[in-house]
Amino acid sequence: xxxxxxxxxxxxxxxxxxxxxxxxxxxxxxxxxxxxxxxxxxxxxxxxxxxxxxxxxxxxxxxxxxxxxxxxxxxxxx
Numbered sequence: 671x672x673x674x675x676x677x678x679x680x681x682x683x684x685x686x687x688x689x690x691x692x693x694x695x696x697x698x699x700x701x702x703x704x705x706x707x708x709x710x711x712x713x714x715x716x717x718x719x720x721x722x723x724x725x726x727x728x729x730x731x732x733x734x735x736x737x738x739x740x741x742x743x744x745x746x747x748x
Contacts, residue, residue, distance in 0.1 A: 673702070
């Protein structure tokens with residue numbers, strides 16, 4: 671389900687990989703199920719938390735300009 675959300679909203683996979691602490695290539699292979707790889711339960715939980723942080727940042731930015739909300743998201747630490 672998370673893959674569908676990421677694809678639907680065209681989220682930046684490179685940024686997600688960085689926040690996950692892995693290379694973009696490894697993240698994509700695990701997310702796509704390439705080479706028999708998949709995200710572990712722990713990695714799925716971490717990705718869920720990252721996406722929830724994105725949601726929270728967007729919700730808190732509803733009163734701000736959209737660009738301000740994106741700036742807040744990009745400045746969050748891993």
